[in-house]
Amino acid sequence: MSKPHVSSAVMTHPVRLGQAKDLAARLRLDRLAVDPDPDGPPSALRTAVVAWAAADPEADHHLVVQDDVDAPDELLEIVAEAAARFPDEALVYYTNWHARNGAAARLAALAGASWVRAVPDEFTPSLAVCLPTATAAAFRAFARGSDERHDDELFSVFFRGCGRMGLLAVPNIVEHIGTSSINGHAAQGIRLAVCPTPAADAAPLLAKGRVLEEPGWIPYMRYGEGYIRLVGQEHGPDGGRGHHRWREALPATGLSVETVRAALDAHLPERLAAEVARTFGDSFAEELWTHCLLLGRQAAHAARRLGPPPADVPAAALDRMRHSAVATAGPAGLPPERRPEAGPAEVRAMTDLAWSAVRAGERLP
Known part of the structure; x- marks a missing residue:
């Protein structure tokens, strides 16, 4: 080459x-x-x-x-x-x-x-x-x-x-x-x-x-709220530029609001959620956890389709890349005017909360 x-x-x-x-x-x-x-x-x-x-x-x-x-x-x-x-x-x-x-x-x-x-x-x-x-x-x-x-x-x-x-x-x-x-x-x-x-x-x-090549449906956050980009939504009348709240989009993903609510009730770490909520509110803490739950579910699904990584790709580098990506989920999900409030302690709390949700999402059917 x-x-x-x-x-x-x-x-x-x-x-x-x-x-x-x-x-x-x-x-x-x-x-x-x-x-x-x-x-x-x-x-x-x-x-x-x-x-x-x-x-x-x-x-x-x-x-x-x-x-x-x-x-x-x-x-x-x-x-x-x-x-x-x-x-x-x-x-x-x-x-x-x-x-x-x-x-x-x-x-x-x-x-x-x-x-x-x-x-x-x-x-x-x-x-x-x-x-x-x-x-x-x-x-x-x-x-x-x-x-x-x-x-x-x-x-x-x-x-x-x-x-x-x-x-x-x-x-x-x-x-x-x-x-x-x-x-x-x-x-x-x-x-x-x-x-x-x-x-x-x-x-x-x-x-x-x-x-x-194709991640499937994609959970994302904007202005403190969770959304889902659906497969093929670019073919809609608005060219796919509209935003679908996660509750409304779930039926197209094969999941249900009841499944998400059951996971939240069973796995949401209350202490971490309260720590995030002290600065950014209960609604944001729950939206971030739900977003990362869906993210973990889709990532696990994509990982199964990809199969094991090549032997010459460093496992430690892959792991650090994953942690870097999860660490930005909380600050990125905040409304722009709230992002300056995310200091090191707030980012650590949001990251820990995000990881708890990702791991719960990996276990979703």
């Missing part, structure tokens, strides 16, 4: 030019792609078109990262190895902890998978994406003249048209930094990676780990 030539660019705006230069220098990225109309209406897509046009004509793949990220010094090597393994795929190295795709990645982590296929009814996170150069050129042509200003939204439209969504790296080696947003996302509050993983663990997982 020969190593492909990966060219690279950093998307930036003049107000972050110094930050972008430092990032490019540290990660040895090829060039900067600066917003061509910095005084115009905010548009990530406008800068993305410049970034994807910056591909080296001799390159096999092109990597574009945004300027408000942190990443390991080994980023290019890890990306090149994955591009060699998946030469025709769009590879996504950061996934938001509070999105449906984040929930898919969290489920995949618990199932022991290192990659998961993105869902078609949500934006494709675009903080760090590697495309084959032919795909990059096709996306650039597709984007030219679009009225959309969000590159992540247009990515999903483009991939849906191609018939295949991107692959999400489950261990996230790229992290979002800061809460400001040139493109208008500041209201989403603290936005972090779903499964932050050090390069030493991520490299073998991404090089050898399994791919979860």
Whole structure:
């Protein structure tokens, strides 16, 4: 398997030019792609078109990262190895902890998978994406003249048209930094990676780990409440963008509210739930536990379908990846305005509560 030539660019705006230069220098990225109309209406897509046009004509793949990220010094090597393994795929190295795709990645982590296929009814996170150069050129042509200003939204439209969504790296080696947003996302509050993983663990997982192509229905949380993304909901009249509360969606999953309630009555650790509830309320504590119960059930189901991990995938790295994914479930499930209240003690309590639910979910029929 020969190593492909990966060219690279950093998307930036003049107000972050110094930050972008430092990032490019540290990660040895090829060039900067600066917003061509910095005084115009905010548009990530406008800068993305410049970034994807910056591909080296001799390159096999092109990597574009945004300027408000942190990443390991080994980023290019890890990306090149994955591009060699998946030469025709769009590879996504950061996934938001509070999105449906984040929930898919969290489920995949618990199932022991290192990659998961993105869902078609949500934006494709675009903080760090590697495309084959032919795909990059096709996306650039597709984007030219679009009225959309969000590159992540247009990515999903483009991939849906191609018939295949991107692959999400489950261990996230790229992290979002800061809460400001040139493109208008500041209201989403603290936005972090779903499964932050050090390069030493991520490299073998991404090089050898399994791919979860279809996770089935996906439990996720938003603004303190639990939801379920149903299989095939992208074919609905709203393109699948609507949200289904878990109680209403359960009949389509084969589970019942009675089953969930019985598990909660039997296994909810009252002391942990009370500890979480002291800061965030009883309703949130119960919603988080129920969400993670359903997450554990689906992850166990996916793990059985995947089978045992390859022998050359480090078991300890897999275990640390799982713990990283569960540790973000609580903070990500909070309303944006409450996330700053999640200090180390609160995160520990939410994580312990989440694990108790995951383990109970693994025992659900």
